[in-house]
Amino acid sequence: MLVKSDSEKEKKIVEDIITNDEQLKQQHELFVAEMAFKQEMINARKTLSLTQKDVSRLSGLSQQAVSRIENGASGTISTVIKYLNSLGYTLSIKKNC
DSSP states (O other): OOOOOOHHHHHHHHHHHHHTOHHHHHHHHHHHHHHHHHHHHHHHHHHTTOOHHHHHHHHSOOHHHHHHHHTTSOOOHHHHHHHHHHHTOOOOOOOOO
């Protein structure tokens, strides 16, 4: 049986669960930050009108590696830097304020 999801209700359930567990809260924050970062990478690629295959050619990464990076399945710092460099971006670290 299929049930229509209620994203607001599901968001509230997640918030209630993580509010009471500091470790889960930290894991959730890391997950959200990682997904936002990967979405930013995808948006940068699309802004430049590049396909994953284009990024593969420019970066020297396989198209499968590019796809895995974008889909959150993997991505070492080295591969992420290669991906970003192929778009003309760099990776930097800044202090959280």
